[in-house]
Amino acid sequence: MTRFDERLHAGAWQSLEISRELFRGASEYQSILVFENPLLGRVLVLDDVVQTTEADEFIYHEMLAHLPILGHTEVSEVLIIGGGDGGMLEEVLKHPLARVTVVELDACVVEICREHLPSICGAAFDDPRNDLIIGDGAAYVADTDRRFDLIIVDSPDPMGPAKILFGQSFYANCRRALRDGGLLVTQNGVPFFQSNEVRGSARAFANLFRNWGFYVAPIPAYYGGHMAFGWASNGVDLALGLDDFGRKRASSLDTRYYNSDVHEAAFALPTYIRDLIDS
Ligand code: AG3
16 A cells, blocks of 8 residues: 655654555645545645645635634735645635735645645636735735735745744734734644644734734644644734624535634633643
8 A cells, every 4th residue: 555654743643545646746845745545535745744635624724714704804805825725715715805815935836736636726716806926925924015904824834935934023024914903813733743833923923913812623634633723913802702793604604614603612722722822
């Protein structure tokens, strides 16, 4: 049997059967592998780390798209940093908003995902509200004159080119690129194995934002239990939950993980994660 071993965490790894290999190669930035697995469907791997799978992508993308959009209530301009697979874009576009800008570093990721993972992006890249920029997301938030209601950091783990997306100066530039009341959300890894991500982001958020915190969801292909998502804003307090209108909008969305009960429950943090935030 051919298999892919993900050794993201020293000492404990996950092994996935490759029932069919669809693409293996490298771009200017990273190695790229797409294969099929009997339980997870098609799997995207960048630099030997699973990024998304057909079977469970809905959990991650719904929680980083709908929760902040409905929690904020007035999102019109969205910026996605990373997100070359298009899964986040597809979820965000389920809302009636003006424009969604995706800044993805690696054009090859977009091209390969559109070819081999069409079920994840759907027709999202063809939506006229989408504006795709191939470029460095960190440089973009530092330089842009545009202002956003919501910035979603849909990044890989803090290694290689994505490392900068977990640092205080990047978060400060995100703050600069937010409109008044704007909101930043981030993927912060699986804290059971990646405690430094939540710890580091919590410190940076505390230095930069009035309101901030974390919420969680379990993503099966991200081995190790809950994934943590960070949020930060100088206007919105996301932890307040949904108003009646938000609950109504949540129930009319076409989702498989996200709903208004999950929205509220996601802010209940296990003690080991609270301890990381406070440490
Ligand atoms: N980016 C987050 C991948 C995190 C994997 N990390 C892990 N298993 N701890 C996903 C991009 C999907 N659009």
